[in-house]
Structure formats: C-alpha cells, structure tokens
Amino acid sequence: MIQGRQLLRALVNYAGLALVLGLLVTLFALSTDYFFTWTTFRTIANQIPDAVILATGMTFVLIIGGIDLSVGSVLALSGAVLGLAMVRWQLPLPVAVLLCLGTGALCGVLNGLFVIRWQLPAFIVTLGMLEAARGGAYLVTGSKTQYIGAGMDWISRWSLLGLSLPFLVAMITVITGQLVLTYTPFGRSLYAIGGNEEAARLSGIPIGKAKVAVYALCSTLSALAAVIYCSRLTAADPNAGSGYELQAIAAVVIGGTSLMGGRGSVINTLFGVIIIAVLESGLIQMGAQEPVKRLVTGGIIVAAVVIDYYRGKI
Amino acid sequence: MKKTLLLSLVMVAGIIVTGCGKQAAAPGETADKAPDKLRIALVMKSLANEFFLTMEQGARAHQAAHADQYVLLADGIKDELDVNRQIQLVEQMMARHVDAIVIAPADSKALVQVCQRAQEAGIIVINIDNKFDDEIMKQRGVHIPFVGPDNRKGARLAGEYLAARLQPGDPVAIIEGVPSAFNGIERRLGFEAAMKEAGMNIVASQVGDWEMDKAHRVVSALITEHPDIKAFLCANDSMALGAVAALRSAGKLQGIPVIGFDAISAAVDLVKKGELLATVTQHADRLAVFGIEAALEVLKTKATPEDMETPVELVTAEALAS
The missing domain is CATH 3.40.50.2300 (Response regulator)
Incomplete structure (x- = not known):
C-alpha cells in the first residue's frame, strides 16, 4: 500500500517536470526553424554534463539542509590545477585528473570540517571558500587562461552510440547518486539529518562524518565537472564557473528539492538542469535579446517552484 | 595524497605571498615622505583579469626604468563591476596627495564625479582603457582626457x-x-x-x-x-x-x-x-604606460591635456610569422 502511494508520488513528481519540459520543447519547436532537430539535442546533451554533475552534488548538500556556494570557484581551482599539471608540468592526463579531483576533495573536506567543528552556517563557510578558491585559481594560473589543446580534446569527442563520454559520466553520476540516496543506509541517513538533525543524532547517526562526506562529495563532483569543462573548452580558465553555484541551486530547486533539507531526488535535479539548458538554447535560437532571456529564465525558475508547491499537496 | 598536501602548502604559500603583496605596496607610504619625486597613482579594474594584469605589469616595468622620475602607486578592484570600491580607491589616492591619477574606470559614468573632485583638488586625471561618457562630462562641465585605443x-x-x-x-x-x-x-x-x-x-x-x-x-x-x-x-x-x-x-x-x-x-x-x-x-602592456607618460608630460609642461589615440593592430598568422 505504502509502496503504491510512493510510486504514485514518484510518477506525479516526474510527470510534472516532464510536462514543463515538454511544453518548452514544443514552444521552441514551433517558434524556431531548427530547434526540434537531432543536432540541437546532441548539442544540449554535450553541454549539460558539468552542470548535471555539479547539481548532483548540490542535491546531496541541500538534502542535509546545507548549502554549498563554492562549487563554481572549486570548479575553477581544480580546473586550474588540471591545466597547470598538463601544460606547465607536462604530466600525463590520468595523473592530472587525479590532482584535480584531489584538489576538489580537499576543498570539500575543509568546508565540512569548518561546518562541523565550529557549528558554523554552511552559507558562510562556503562563501569563504567561494572567495578563497577563486583566489587560488588566479594564483595557480597567474590569471591567464591555460590553453590545453589536443591533450584533453578527445574526452569530449569520444562517444558511444552518439552519446559523448562526459554525458555518459554524468548519467552514471546521476544514477549512482539516486541509488545511494534511495537504497543505502548512508543515503537515507542524509534525509534524516535534513529532516530533523536532533532526532537523527539521537537515533545514532554519525552526523559529523556524514556532513563532511557530503561536502567532500559535492566538491569532488565540482572537480569532476572541471575535467569535463576543461575538455569541452580545451582550456583552463581562472574565471570558469562564476555564478554556477546559483545555476546549480536553481536546477536543484526546480527539481523539487527543498532548500530546508530532508527532501529531494537526483533524477528530478537532472530534469531541472535539462529545463534550464533547453530554455537557454531555445531562447538563443529564437534570437531573444539578453534582457528578455534573463526575465524569462527568472520567471520559469519561480514558476517551477510554485508548481512544486502544488505538487507537494497531492 | 602527498601531491594534495603539496598543493595545500602551495596554496598557503600563495596566501602568504599575496599578504606580503599588500605590504610590498607600502613603498607608496615611504614615497609619501619623499617630496622630490612625482607620485602617480594607477587605479585599475580587476587585477584578476589577464588583460589588466598585463597592463599593470607594463606600468611597473616602466616605473622601474624611470625610477628617478616618479613613484607608482598601483591598486585595483576585485572584480570589474565593483564600482563603489573603485570610487574609494580614488578617494584614498586623493588623501595621499598624489600628483596624478591614471584610471581605467569600472564604469564610464559612475566614476566621473569622483574624478572631477580629484581634478578640482589639483590632481591631473588621465582616463585610460574605458572612456568616460562624453554626455556626462559635458553635463558636469568637466573634461578628463582619454588616452587609449579606438x-x-x-x-x-x-x-x-x-x-x-x-x-x-x-x-x-x-x-x-x-x-x-x-x-x-x-x-x-x-x-x-x-x-x-x-x-x-x-x-x-x-x-x-x-x-x-x-x-x-x-x-x-x-x-x-x-x-x-x-x-x-x-x-x-x-x-x-x-x-x-x-x-x-x-x-x-x-x-x-x-x-x-x-x-x-x-x-x-x-x-x-x-x-x-x-x-x-591594443598593446595591453603599453596601455597604462601611455597614460602615465601623458600624465608626466602634463605635469612637466603644465599644458592642458588633450585626448590621445594609441595604436591598435591586427594579429594574424602572417603578422606573427614575420
């Protein structure tokens, strides 16, 4: 019985988002010449992997009732390390990628430790990291875009059945993320922490460890997104990812994850990312002016959350 | 693990270096006490941007080569949109009684007022990089010469x-x-x-x-x-x-x-x-230098400064090969 209701809820969840997405696609298909083509969808699929991976990490953080404002800066810093390792130190790609992921993990562990050790609001700690990691990115690159070139190009070109490697990596991340949340004790403990931290503590959940793990996961995923970002642009840009934290939060919230914690799903976040990407691509193809684009994007974000309010009542 | 540790050390070292960078700006303070040399302030936009960094490095190199003529007080803002902070920088430079201010304004309108005050305080103001809005300058009855590329x-x-x-x-x-x-x-x-x-x-x-x-x-x-x-x-x-x-x-x-x-x-x-x-x-490394040279020229000749156009050149494969 409970299973049945859960299934219904899940269906309603996905159906609502799929409906919004369907409406957008139809609208753009009717108002432009080439939107409804395979090329458009392949282009979007090649552009969202880093956003999807960032938003997956952000979903975990929001579920425990936290927030991570540093994802964009951590992306830039780990990308900068990747660029430096490849261009200046001439290291092989796997080593460079490991250094990059290590940098991300380190930032996340620092975030987590500060949050639990001094019981600080994650907003402030990660705001600090947003500044510090950006500064680190400028230092590491000497404020110059590092052109990596062919050494990484193949990552975004390699494809299986028309799906690029970054896209596959992003999908694996989403599916793994969802499975962890739904089926592992760790995943379920995160909902408990976000729902009621005190109750979770009393029931014996190691809150500190779980929090550090979540922030480390989020930053490591930012570093993974950096690998994809750098391979797509074949360059490490110290200004990369500025403002990504808000885009990631927007995508997660459109997907119905609560900013208050305790509720959320990675699959829904994926829908959120796709909705934002479709919107952006469609508006460009329509030839919309910049102010209009921003107005519409802002409107859709709020509308999606309003729809979510009603969805929650079913 | 070792690499991450190394990296964190590098980061810490970096932070210390930037901290020292702040101190290194202190020669400006000692310069305040040396009345014989001209003091020129360079107020920049974001030093995190390669373009402005090149500009500032060019200016520092020029100052090092002309250390007998003037002292350079350079400062920039965190990001290109931080207009308020840049206004504060100009005010600080006024308080330090510099002889000239060379400025790359973050906003072509919002910075006019403070630069006008600097002018009224007897400081030569030279505009580089981003040109002040003609309409606003006309309204306020002020002329700030622009030295830069078209x-x-x-x-x-x-x-x-x-x-x-x-x-x-x-x-x-x-x-x-x-x-x-x-x-x-x-x-x-x-x-x-x-x-x-x-x-x-x-x-x-x-x-x-x-x-x-x-x-x-x-x-x-x-x-x-x-x-x-x-x-x-x-x-x-x-x-x-x-x-x-x-x-x-x-x-x-x-x-x-x-x-x-x-x-x-x-x-x-x-x-x-x-x-x-x-x-x-647009010869980024020379852009600030052009402004500084214009300021030095005005300070020397006491002439009314005029707008000056600096060169722009096409960079193509042929041009680079030759």
Whole structure:
C-alpha cells in the first residue's frame, strides 16, 4: 500500500517536470526553424554534463539542509590545477585528473570540517571558500587562461552510440547518486539529518562524518565537472564557473528539492538542469535579446517552484 | 595524497605571498615622505583579469626604468563591476596627495564625479582603457582626457580582414561583450560597420558576457539554428576561444573562421595554429604606460591635456610569422 502511494508520488513528481519540459520543447519547436532537430539535442546533451554533475552534488548538500556556494570557484581551482599539471608540468592526463579531483576533495573536506567543528552556517563557510578558491585559481594560473589543446580534446569527442563520454559520466553520476540516496543506509541517513538533525543524532547517526562526506562529495563532483569543462573548452580558465553555484541551486530547486533539507531526488535535479539548458538554447535560437532571456529564465525558475508547491499537496 | 598536501602548502604559500603583496605596496607610504619625486597613482579594474594584469605589469616595468622620475602607486578592484570600491580607491589616492591619477574606470559614468573632485583638488586625471561618457562630462562641465585605443577601429580592422575571405551576402554572427560596457559596444559597432560595408548578412548578434563558457553555449546554439553561418566575430578573445571550441566539437572548425579581440596569450597561440583567424592587439602592456607618460608630460609642461589615440593592430598568422 505504502509502496503504491510512493510510486504514485514518484510518477506525479516526474510527470510534472516532464510536462514543463515538454511544453518548452514544443514552444521552441514551433517558434524556431531548427530547434526540434537531432543536432540541437546532441548539442544540449554535450553541454549539460558539468552542470548535471555539479547539481548532483548540490542535491546531496541541500538534502542535509546545507548549502554549498563554492562549487563554481572549486570548479575553477581544480580546473586550474588540471591545466597547470598538463601544460606547465607536462604530466600525463590520468595523473592530472587525479590532482584535480584531489584538489576538489580537499576543498570539500575543509568546508565540512569548518561546518562541523565550529557549528558554523554552511552559507558562510562556503562563501569563504567561494572567495578563497577563486583566489587560488588566479594564483595557480597567474590569471591567464591555460590553453590545453589536443591533450584533453578527445574526452569530449569520444562517444558511444552518439552519446559523448562526459554525458555518459554524468548519467552514471546521476544514477549512482539516486541509488545511494534511495537504497543505502548512508543515503537515507542524509534525509534524516535534513529532516530533523536532533532526532537523527539521537537515533545514532554519525552526523559529523556524514556532513563532511557530503561536502567532500559535492566538491569532488565540482572537480569532476572541471575535467569535463576543461575538455569541452580545451582550456583552463581562472574565471570558469562564476555564478554556477546559483545555476546549480536553481536546477536543484526546480527539481523539487527543498532548500530546508530532508527532501529531494537526483533524477528530478537532472530534469531541472535539462529545463534550464533547453530554455537557454531555445531562447538563443529564437534570437531573444539578453534582457528578455534573463526575465524569462527568472520567471520559469519561480514558476517551477510554485508548481512544486502544488505538487507537494497531492 | 602527498601531491594534495603539496598543493595545500602551495596554496598557503600563495596566501602568504599575496599578504606580503599588500605590504610590498607600502613603498607608496615611504614615497609619501619623499617630496622630490612625482607620485602617480594607477587605479585599475580587476587585477584578476589577464588583460589588466598585463597592463599593470607594463606600468611597473616602466616605473622601474624611470625610477628617478616618479613613484607608482598601483591598486585595483576585485572584480570589474565593483564600482563603489573603485570610487574609494580614488578617494584614498586623493588623501595621499598624489600628483596624478591614471584610471581605467569600472564604469564610464559612475566614476566621473569622483574624478572631477580629484581634478578640482589639483590632481591631473588621465582616463585610460574605458572612456568616460562624453554626455556626462559635458553635463558636469568637466573634461578628463582619454588616452587609449579606438576599439571601434580595431574591430573594424579585424572585420575587414575577415570579410576579404568571405563572399558578399554570407551569413555571419557577432558575439557581444557585456551589453553595458562601452568598449564592447564600440567593438560591436566596428564589426557591424565592416560587415555592412562588405555586404555580409549579420544573421545573429548575441551577448556572450566576455566569458568563454557562455560564448561556447551561444555559438553551439547558433550553428544549430543557422547551419549556414560562415563566420563568428567575437568581441574578446575569451569568447573567441569558446567559439573555436564549440565549432571544433561540431566538426565545423575548418569551414568557419573566428576572430577575437585583445590578443591574450592563449588566443595568439591559436592564431599561430590557424584555428583562430585573427585577433586585435591594443598593446595591453603599453596601455597604462601611455597614460602615465601623458600624465608626466602634463605635469612637466603644465599644458592642458588633450585626448590621445594609441595604436591598435591586427594579429594574424602572417603578422606573427614575420
């Protein structure tokens, strides 16, 4: 019985988002010449992997009732390390990628430790990291875009059945993320922490460890997104990812994850990312002016959350 | 693990170095007590940006070579939009009684008022990089000389070079900078003028916010909607790099030339490789120096300063080879 209701809820969840997405696609298909083509969808699929991976990490953080404002800066810093390792130190790609992921993990562990050790609001700690990691990115690159070139190009070109490697990596991340949340004790403990931290503590959940793990996961995923970002642009840009934290939060919230914690799903976040990407691509193809684009994007974000309010009542 | 540790050490060291950087600016303080030398303040935009960094390094090198003539007090803001902080910087420089202020204003309107006050306090003010708004200066009855390049002319040069490789009537697209930036608008107008003159058809003109990733997304969407586009004209090199990456992943890099602006190092490399058709240099390393030299000249001759145009040049594979 409970299973049945859960299934219904899940269906309603996905159906609502799929409906919004369907409406957008139809609208753009009717108002432009080439939107409804395979090329458009392949282009979007090649552009969202880093956003999807960032938003997956952000979903975990929001579920425990936290927030991570540093994802964009951590992306830039780990990308900068990747660029430096490849261009200046001439290291092989796997080593460079490991250094990059290590940098991300380190930032996340620092975030987590500060949050639990001094019981600080994650907003402030990660705001600090947003500044510090950006500064680190400028230092590491000497404020110059590092052109990596062919050494990484193949990552975004390699494809299986028309799906690029970054896209596959992003999908694996989403599916793994969802499975962890739904089926592992760790995943379920995160909902408990976000729902009621005190109750979770009393029931014996190691809150500190779980929090550090979540922030480390989020930053490591930012570093993974950096690998994809750098391979797509074949360059490490110290200004990369500025403002990504808000885009990631927007995508997660459109997907119905609560900013208050305790509720959320990675699959829904994926829908959120796709909705934002479709919107952006469609508006460009329509030839919309910049102010209009921003107005519409802002409107859709709020509308999606309003729809979510009603969805929650079913 | 060791590497991460090393990296964190590097980061810490970096923080210490920047901390010391603050202290290193202190020679300005001692300079306050040396009345025999002229003191020139350089107020910059974001020092996190390669372009402004090059400008500042050029100025420092010039000062080192002319240490007997003047002392340089250089400072910049955190990001290019922090107008308020830049106003504070000008006020601080006034309080330190500098002889001249060379400024790259973060906003061509909002900085006029404070620079007028500096002028009234007897400080020579020279405007570089981003030109103050003529209308506002006229309204306030103030004239601040602009020493810098003609962005429109530079964009036009690049546009003409590109047009020679296209057929009249070819569809082209422009990727613009931040819509409110004066130099971005000038570059767009320069591109448009060159394209119209050569009879090209501008099918799209979209904002890329000066950013690589944004331009990548815009260009990807544009080549889908207008598969026949023959060229992209980008208002800066970061966006041109994004456009090149987007064309490469669409397998269209061979047939569609891209031009940029600023001649940052990564873009010059691409021009050498033939992946970017051309970019424009405004001699970033000399831009602040031109302003400083103008200020020194005015301080020496007591003449009324005039606007001065600095050179812009096309950077192409042929030019680099020679």
